Amino acid sequence: MIGFDAILASFAAALHYESIAIILGGVLLGYIVGVIPGLNRAVAIAIAIPLTFYMSAYAAIAFLIGLSKGTAAGSAVSAILLNTPGEPSSAATCLDGFPMARAGKPRKALKVGLLASVIGDLLATLLLIAVAIPFASVALKFGPYELAAILIFALVFIAGMAGGSFLKGLAAGGMGVILGTVGLDPETGAARLTFGHAELMEGVPILPLVIGTLALAEMFVQLDEYRRNRGASVIKLGKDKQDNLSFREFKGTLPTIFKSTGVGAFVGALPGLGPSVGAFMAYGLAKRSAKDPDSFGKGNPNGIAAAEAADNAVIPASYIPLFGLGIPGSVSAALLVGAFMIHGIQVGPLMLRDHPEMLFTLFSGMIVASLLMLAVGWYGLRIFAKVTSVPPHIVIPVVIFLCLAGIQVQGYGTFGLVTVFAFAIFGYFLKKFDYSFVTFLVAFIVTPMLEMNLRQAVILSGGDIAILLDRPIALAFVVFTVLMTLHLAWSSYRQWRQKRLKAAGS
C-alpha cells in the first residue's frame, strides 16, 4: 500500500506547473467543445486521444479528464444562451437557464451554472477519492469467479439502465462482445475474426473504433440535423450591473447544489445511467422540494444549480466503478479505459497495487482540474459566450477533418481509414435506430477481461457450476443478474402492453 509521503508526492506532482498546464489545456479545450452545440464530450475525447499518444501516461489521462470536466461545465453556456444544450445532459439546464437569460440576466445564469458545476464536480471528486480506494482494496481480493460474475452483472445492468429498449441494449452488448473477441486468442494463439488482416491480430484498434462510432458518426447525424434546424439566435452578454450574481443569491442556491450533488454522485456511481438521468432527477427533486415550484421553468436559479451540480457530479462518480472494479460505467469512462490501454496501464483495482502513485496523482489532478474549471469559466465567460455563435456548418467539416487527421497521424494508413469509415456507418445506425451505444462500447472494452476471468473460472472449477456455492459473492452476482434480467424483461413487456392498450384506445 502507498505511504503518506508518497501521497504527498503525488499531490506535489499534480501541482507541478507542467501538470497544471496540461490540465488547463484539457479544461480549456473541453470548455470550448462544450460551448459549441453539437460537439459533445465523447466526440471531444475520441478526437483528443491521438493528441495524447506523445504524452506520458499521467499527462494523457489528466488531459482527458480535464477535457471531460471542461465539456460538462462548458455545455451549460450554450444551454443558457442558445437554448441548445452542448451536451444532452445540459437539457435540464435549458429549462431555467434560457428563460433567465432571456429575462436579461444571462451573466447571473451563467455564474450560477458555473459555481454549481464546480462545487458538484469537486465534491464528487472527493467522494471518488474516499470511496474508490477502499472499494479497490476489497476488489483486489476477488478471484476470477467474482470478477466474471460482476462483469456480466454490470453489462446486463448497463443494457437495462442506459435508456431505450432493453432488448436493443442487450443486442448492442452482444455486438460489443463479438468485436471484443477479435484478435489472437490469449490461450491457444488462434486468430479470431481477423480475416487474414495482420492489423487485427491485437484486436480491433480502439482509436478507429472510437473515432468512427463516436466522432464521425456524430457528424453524420449532425449533418442530418443541420438540414432540419438552422438559424438559432444567441443571447448576448450585456454590461448591466443588475446582471451580476450577489453572494446572497449564490448562498440561496447552496442547499440545492449540495442535494443535487448527492443525486448526481449516486446516479454516476451506478454504471450506465449517465449524466442526463442525474440532471433531470436532481431538477425534479429541486422542483418538488421548493417552496415555489411554479417558478421553475421560468428562470429560477435553483433549477440551473440543480441540473448543473448533478450533471458535473456524475462524471467523477462514474469513475468509482472504473477505478474500484475496472468497469467503465459511461462512454467517457470507457474512452478513458481505451486511453489507459494505449499507455499500457490496466485500469481497475490492480492500479492500486501496480501504479498507486499514478492513481493518487490522477486524483489530485482531478481536484486541480475542478479548480481550473472555475478560473477558466469565470474569466472566460465573455469569450465562451462568443464561441457559442460558431455555426454548425463550420464545426462539422473541421471535425470530419480532425477525425481523418487523428487516424493518419497515428499511421493507421488505408486500413485505419477504411475501419474508421466502417465504424462511422455502424455508429450512425446505432444512433439512428437507438441501440445503446454505451452498452456496445463497455461490452467491447470489458470483453478481454471478462474472457480471461471466465476462462480461469472454467479451468479452476473444471466446468463444475456447483463451485459457485462456495463463492457467495459470485453466487450473489449471478442471482442478481438473473433477477435483473427477469425484472427488465418484465418491465419492458409491461411498457409494451401499456403502449399497445393506449394505441388500441385511441
Next chain:
Amino acid sequence: MTENHTVLRMNFWSGLGVATFAVLLLTWVVPHYGGRGFAVGMHPRTLATLGAWIMLVCALALVLLSAIALIRQRLPFFRLPKPGYLWHQTWPFLFVLAFIVLVDRFPLTWVAPFLIGSLLLVLGERRWYVVLLTAMIPAIGLYGLTAHLMRIGVV
C-alpha cells in the same frame, strides 16, 4: 402517434437486420473465422458465439413484438421514404468516402482544404474569407504538427 409508428417500423426492420447478421455470424463467420484449436478451458469461439446468440434472441424478440404491434394497429410494415430523403441520408457518407479514397492516394494535408472548403460550400457558406480561412487553418495546423513538431513528414 406517427412517431410511435415510425419507431415500431424502425424496431422491426433494425431487429430483422440484426437477426440476419447474427444468423450469418452463427452459421458462417464464427465457425469459419472464429478460431480453431484445442483449449483446456473455453474454446476460442465460445464468447463470440454467445454474443451472436444474445444478438439473435434479442433481435428476434424485437422483431416479434414490433410485428405484433404493427399488425394489431393495422399499420403497413413498409413505407417508402419521401423522394430525396435517401439522398439526404446518403450523400454525407459518399462525400467522406470520396475524400477517404483521395486521402489514400494523396496526403491529407493537401486534400484537407478541398475537403473542408467543399463541405462548407455544400452546407451553404458563401463568404469567401470564411471558406478560405476555415479550409486553410486546420491544414496548416496539421502540416506544422506533423512536419515540424512530430517530424513524421507530411501525412
